[in-house]
Structures are given as C-alpha cells and as structure tokens.
Amino acid sequence: MSLKVSGLCKQINHEATLDQISFEIQPGQIVGVIGRNGVGKTTLFRTINGQYLLDRGTITVDGETLLTQPDLRTRLSFVDPQANFFKGATAQQVAWYYQVAYPDFDLAKFNQLLTRYGLAANQKLRHFSKGMFGLFTIILSVATGAPYIFLDEPLDGLDVIVRKNVLSILIDEAATQKRAIMIASHNLSELEGIIDRALMLKGGRLIHDYQLETMRLQARKLQLVYRDKKIPALLREQGHIVSVSGRVIVVVFEDFTPTLQAALAATEPAFQETLPLSLTDLFMANLTDAGDYELLS
Ligand SMILES: Nc1ncnc2c1ncn2[C@@H]1O[C@H](COP(=O)(O)OP(=O)(O)OP(=O)(O)O)[C@@H](O)[C@H]1O
Numbered sequence: 524m525s526l527k528v529s530g531l532c533k534q535i536n537h538e539a540t541l542d543q544i545s546f547e548i549q550p551g552q553i554v555g556v557i558g559r560n561g562v563g564k565t566t567l568f569r570t571i572n573g574q575y576l577l578d579r580g581t582i583t584v585d586g587e588t589l590l591t592q593p594d595l596r597t598r599l600s601f602v603d604p605q606a607n608f609f610k611g612a613t614a615q616q617v618a619w620y621y622q623v624a625y626p627d628f629d630l631a632k633f634n635q636l637l638t639r640y641g642l643a644a645n646q647k648l649r650h651f652s653k654g655m656f657g658l659f660t661i662i663l664s665v666a667t668g669a670p671y672i673f674l675d676e677p678l679d680g681l682d683v684i685v686r687k688n689v690l691s692i693l694i695d696e697a698a699t700q701k702r703a704i705m706i707a708s709h710n711l712s713e714l715e716g717i718i719d720r721a722l723m724l725k726g727g728r729l730i731h732d733y734q735l736e737t738m739r740l741q742a743r744k745l746q747l748v749y750r751d752k753k754i755p756a757l758l759r760e761q762g763h764i765v766s767v768s769g770r771v772i773v774v775v776f777e778d779f780t781p782t783l784q785a786a787l788a789a790t791e792p793a794f795q796e797t798l799p800l801s802l803t804d805l806f807m808a809n810l811t812d813a814g815d816y817e818l819l820s
Pocket residue numbers: 535536540558559560561562563564565566567
C-alpha cells in the first residue's frame with residue numbers, strides 16, 4: 524500500500540515547474556512539503572490530484588496507475604483552497620456532493636466535526652472567514668475517508684487554539700485510520716511537531732527527502748566566532764551558512780562526522796557552540812541565497 528510518484532514533470536508557460544519528482548508515501552505517514560514561495564508545492568498537489576495534466580511521469584495508488592484508472596481518485600483527497608467551485612454552496616451541500624464522489628464519505632464524522640468547531644452546516648462557504656474556511660477544508664478532507672490526504676497551507680489563518688486542535692485531528696487520523704497525509708506549509712515550527720518526513724523542493728526539483736529522526740542525529744547547527752573577518756572555506760564547502768552577523772557565523776552541517784569536527788577545529792574558531800537544530804534551520808540552510816544574508820567584507 525502506497526502512493527508512488529515517479530519522474531513527474533510539469534511545465535507551466537514553457538517553464539519546468541516540476542522536474543523529475545519521485546517519492547513514495549505509506550499509510551500512517553505525515554509528510555511535509557516545504558520550499559520557497561512559488562517553488563511548485565501547490566502545483567505538485569494539483570498535478571497528483573488531476574487538476575493539472577502531467578507532462579511526464581507516473582503516479583500509482585496502491586500499485587495501480589492513476590492516469591488509466593480515474594476511479595482511483597476517490598482514494599485521494601485534495602480540497603484546493605483557491606478553487607471557487609463550491610463557494611456558493613453551504614457546508615451541508617458540499618458534503619452531499621462529496622458523498623456522491625467518495626463512496627466512504629463519513630457524514631456523521633463530518634457533522635460531528637462541524638459542530639465541534641462551531642461551523643454552521645447551513646452557511647455558504649463564501650460567508651466563512653478565512654480561518655473557518657481552512658478548518659472546513661480539513662474537516663471535509665478527513666470526512667472523505669480517502670487514505671491519501673493532501674493539505675495546502677492547512678494552518679493558514681487559524682487561531683492558535685484551532686491550530687492545535689487541527690494538528691491533533693491529523694495526528695489521530697494518521698495514527699488510528701492509517702491515513703497518509705501530505706502537508707504543504709510555511710508554518711515550519713508547527714509542521715515539525717507532527718511530520719515524520721519533509722520533502723524539500725528547489726528549482727522544480729526534489730532536493731531532499733528528510734527522515735526527521737535520522738536528520739536530527741546526523742546534522743549539527745553551530746555558532747562560530749573567528750578572530751579575523753574571514754569565513755573559512757570549509758564552512759561554505761561542507762556546510763550551509765545560515766546567517767552572518769558581525770563575526771558570528773551560524774552554519775548547518777547536514778552530515779557532521781568526527782573528521783569534519785577535526786577539520787573544523789583546525790580552522791581555530793575563537794568560540795564554538797552547538798545550537799538546537801530545527802526544520803527552519805534546514806530550510807534556511809538549503810534555500811537561503813547568498814543575497815539573503817550579508818557577508819563580512
Ligand atoms: N495556473 C497557473 N498559471 C500560470 N502559472 C502558474 C499556474 N499555477 C502555478 N503557476 C506558476 O507555477 C509556479 C509554482 O506555483 P505554486 O503555486 O505551485 O508554488 P507554491 O510553492 O505553492 O508557492 P507558495 O509557497 O507561494 O504558495 C509559480 O511560478 C506560479 O506562478
């Protein structure tokens with residue numbers, strides 16, 4: 524059982540928005556999709572879910588090819604936050620449409636979650652606030668019964684209490700219902716609390732598939748201070764510089780070995796301290812451009 528994407532390519536306006544994307548997700552996994560604005564996260568979800576046609580590649584759902592078997596789409600759920608199809612319908616009406624599309628739609632769960640979060644079933648979606656609509660999207664996705672759920676910025680606009688509740692719903696769905704959940708989000712600190720893996724996109728490609736547990740064991744974030752105003756070449760060659768402030772350099776090494784530690788000691792930093800490493804650090808380490816931080820001259 525898995526959803527497998529192999530060599531997926533998607534061009535938009537003759538640009539390779541997604542280029543040779545391959546990954547596989549298993550039931551029970553919560554996987555983050557991260558990357559800078561405009562890198563293609565939403566396009567990836569739309570292409571997997573059939574809103575955009577893919578140019579090349581294959582997608583299989585539990586071993587069967589999605590393109591040739593459209594009924595497999597009922598195993599995927601993606602409520603596109605930017606789609607306006609249902610904005611004139613009430614929450615209840617949308618549930619009726621979804622019941623037709625999704626054979627396992629759980630109306631009781633849908634109604635129970637609407638009530639629990641204070642959303643009126645007879646209210647039109649266009650009358651929901653941004654946060655209410657975000658919450659509705661998650662409730663609808665969960666109620667479909669689809670084993671593979673895609674959520675695009677699900678925490679956007681939700682207040683802190685609702686965010687915590689939503690995260691618990693997702694963890695519960697993954698743990699007890701064995702749903703696989705893919706979440707595209709810029710909310711890295713909250714994402715980090717629930718995901719097992721993070722797929723990092725850059726320049727249309729999948730540049731990292733982090734298993735967070737392994738990553739935490741292998742990577743190291745260091746704060747270093749040097750006497751002279753020069754950044755040792757080793758830091759650029761073996762690490763990712765996250766920030767430079769005066770003589771203080773923060774650098775992330777994704778594979779911190781004893782050999783690297785020895786080489787680093789040879790650069791004779793005046794001060795060295797290990798800092799806690801987060802998903803935000805990995806994001807900055809990989810996706811910060813030279814122009815995004817000021818270098819020592
Ligand atoms: N329907 C479309 N028409 C034209 N360009 C599009 C379309 N959909 C996506 N794009 C372009 O594809 C690129 C990827 O957009 P996408 O929305 O997938 O990025 P994203 O990673 O989700 O961004 P963000 O983090 O800002 O939400 C962007 O350059 C965007 O302008």
